[in-house]
Amino acid sequence: MIRLHHIPFSRSFRVLWLLEELGLKAELAHYSITDGSLRASEFKAISPVGRVPALEIDGITIYESAAIVEYLTETRPEHGLGRLAGDPERVQFLEWLGYAETQASILASLNMQHLFMGDPTPASPLVLKLEAARLTASLKALENKLSDQEWLLPSGFSAADTMMGFNLFSAPYYVHLERFPNILAYIERIKARPAYQEARKLDGNQEFYKKDFYEVPNG
Numbered sequence: 520m521i522r523l524h525h526i527p528f529s530r531s532f533r534v535l536w537l538l539e540e541l542g543l544k545a546e547l548a549h550y551s552i553t554d555g556s557l558r559a560s561e562f563k564a565i566s567p568v569g570r571v572p573a574l575e576i577d578g579i580t581i582y583e584s585a586a587i588v589e590y591l592t593e594t595r596p597e598h599g600l601g602r603l604a605g606d607p608e609r610v611q612f613l614e615w616l617g618y619a620e621t622q623a624s625i626l627a628s629l630n631m632q633h634l635f636m637g638d639p640t641p642a643s644p645l646v647l648k649l650e651a652a653r654l655t656a657s658l659k660a661l662e663n664k665l666s667d668q669e670w671l672l673p674s675g676f677s678a679a680d681t682m683m684g685f686n687l688f689s690a691p692y693y694v695h696l697e698r699f700p701n702i703l704a705y706i707e708r709i710k711a712r713p714a715y716q717e718a719r720k721l722d723g724n725q726e727f728y729k730k731d732f733y734e735v736p737n738g
């Protein structure tokens with residue numbers, strides 16, 4: 520039995536997509552960011568800070584998306600989606616797992632302030648501006664990297680792309696991607712993958728974004 524603790528359009532999509540790439544089917548346990556289900560003691564026993572993803576597989580439970588990605592690729596090396604110790608791309612692979620999470624933390628901060636803060640404590644325009652600039656900087660570096668390769672690693676698609684790919688579906692709510700043609704082409708390549716398409720069907724509807732774009736407020 521494989522069970523993925525999941526919220527649609529969240530970091531758990533990274534794992535949902537990677538499982539599809541590996542040909543593994545998981546039962547989904549659904550949560551919501553707003554209904555308190557992440558704070559239930561049963562879930563805290565699985566994920567101590569009450570976050571998704573968490574994955575039950577092979578008789579163990581793992582939380583932290585990068586750790587899950589590493590575990591899945593190391594225990595299923597026949598799919599070639601990780602870069603194991605000794606591989607010349609190992610360091611780049613690990614860097615991208617971390618980079619994706621660094622970028623996701625900026626997105627999470629923007630989400631928190633744009634979507635979940637309001638009366639009586641509206642978000643700070645200065646912080647929103649800084650976070651949008653930090654997101655832009657992280658996208659510029661990605662744009663440069665994709666100028667002469669199709670995927671994050673020179674040798675081709677890997678699980679690092681499943682870590683990063685998720686971010687690129689949240690980023691356009693805060694930064695116009697038209698100025699990043701390599702990233703737009705990368706997103707199209709992602710969308711063309713059958714495993715990605717299957718994961719999207721299983722994902723569920725996102726419940727966060729009510730607008731197509733969130734402008735940085737003046738101030």
Ligand SMILES: N[C@@H](CCC(=O)N[C@@H](CS)C(=O)NCC(=O)O)C(=O)O
Pocket residue numbers: 526529530531552557569570571572582583584585620
């Ligand atoms: N570093 C963790 C972050 C997990 C995380 O923050 N997940 C979000 C959804 S994208 C969450 O569960 N948030 C709930 C909360 O912050 O209360 C990972 O990569 O798995």
